[in-house]
Amino acid sequence: MDNQIKNDFCKAAEKMFDFCNGYTVVVWGGGIAGQFINYVFRRNNKIVDYNVDKNHSVYTYRPYIIRSLNPRYTRVIVSFPPDENVKKFLESYGFRRGLEYDEIGTWFGRKEQKVLGFENWLEYTYELDITSVPTAGTNKISEESHNFHWGSHDYKFMEAFDSLLIKKDDAVFDYGCGKGGVLLLLKFLVGFNVIGGVEYDEVLYSVAVRNCEKMGLDVTRIIHDDATKLKYEIDDYNYFFFYDPFVGKQFEMVLDNIVNSYNRRSRKIIIIYASPQCDDIIRKNGKFILIKKIEANCMEYPGINIYAME
Known part of the structure; x- marks a missing residue:
């Protein structure tokens, strides 16, 4: 299953690369899907020449850059289901759908009006439940926990793991694993042999178990509990992933548990912390050092800090 999923994704990407092979490449759309496309190109040592978006920023050109490009030597990838205005604009400059431009869903099978990322692709391809907004669980969630994040920022997580x-023999543990989407990425696309996670909300936990069972993973390593109570359960792991699951005292207690685990079993320990609003708590702990910082490229995308045990 591991190689099959990775191969399925690579085949989809190769079809996109074939469409662009030898041409000037334009990605239309600077949002999540556009950033995802750029990441897939970078990860495969390929180049996007222009990023365009009607909401111009320092990262994109305005669409009128299209006027200066010859359709004969250019391929445009539209990162969203194109509306009539986009179609008319491209076609007015000689770009024909399926020939000089196409929509990303052509290769990755995206459903209409959805953002696109690795988790979305897994969800659509294997009929999982990862990105939909959950109904409220029955557990009472404290004010310091569960900052739910629903959106495909997963290419940023992949970028962080690509640098490691x-x-x-490495094993990764996801604190606040939600529906298990990141666990699936870490297993099938990053390549961890051993993955585990904890989720306090019983609705999310149940969905994570179903998703992972469907993909053939060992669900005994997915724990339904309060993360602060996990002690010996984390001794088998040396990578710990956080996407801002809790703050304050809870975060302090979890960090102390990781330190105590290290004291019981000395090993390399790495923390990958997305949207690191509690960086000060990690620094005050005194046992971790910031080794890499991946900046957010705009307000919509989380920055990521990587820490190592000193």
Whole structure:
């Protein structure tokens, strides 16, 4: 299953690259899907020449850059289901759908009006439940926990893990694993052999178990509990992933548990912390050092800090 899923994604990407092979590449759309496309190109050592968006920013050109490009030597990838205005604009300059331009869903099978990322692709391809907004669970969630995040920022997580050398004996644990989307990415696309996670909300936990069972994963490592109570359960892991699941005292207690786990079993420990609003708590702990910082490229996307045990 591991290789099959990775191969399925690579085949979809290769079809997109074939469409663009040898041409000037334009990605239309600077949002989540546009950033995802750029990441897939970078990860495969390929280049996007222009990013365009009607909401011009320092990262994109306005669409009128299209006027200066010859359709014969250009391919445009539209990162959203194109509306009539986009179609008319491109076609007015000689770009024909399926020939000089196409929509990303052509290769990745995206449903209409959805953003696109690795989790979305997994969800659509294998009929999982990852990105939909959940109904409220029955557990009472404290004010310091569960900052739910629903959106495909997963290419940023992948970028963080791409900067690390993952070995066959490494194991990763996701604090606040939600519906299990990141666990699936870490297993099938990053390549961890051992994955685990904890989720306090019983609705999300149940969905995570169903998703992981469907993909053939060992669900005994997905724990339904209060993260602050996990002690010996984390001794098998050396990578710990957080996407801003809790703050304050809870975060302090979890960090202390990781330190105590290290004291019981000395090993390399790495923390990957997305949207790191509690960086000060990690620094005050005194046992971790910031080794890499991946900046957010705009307000919509989370920055990521990577820490190592000193």
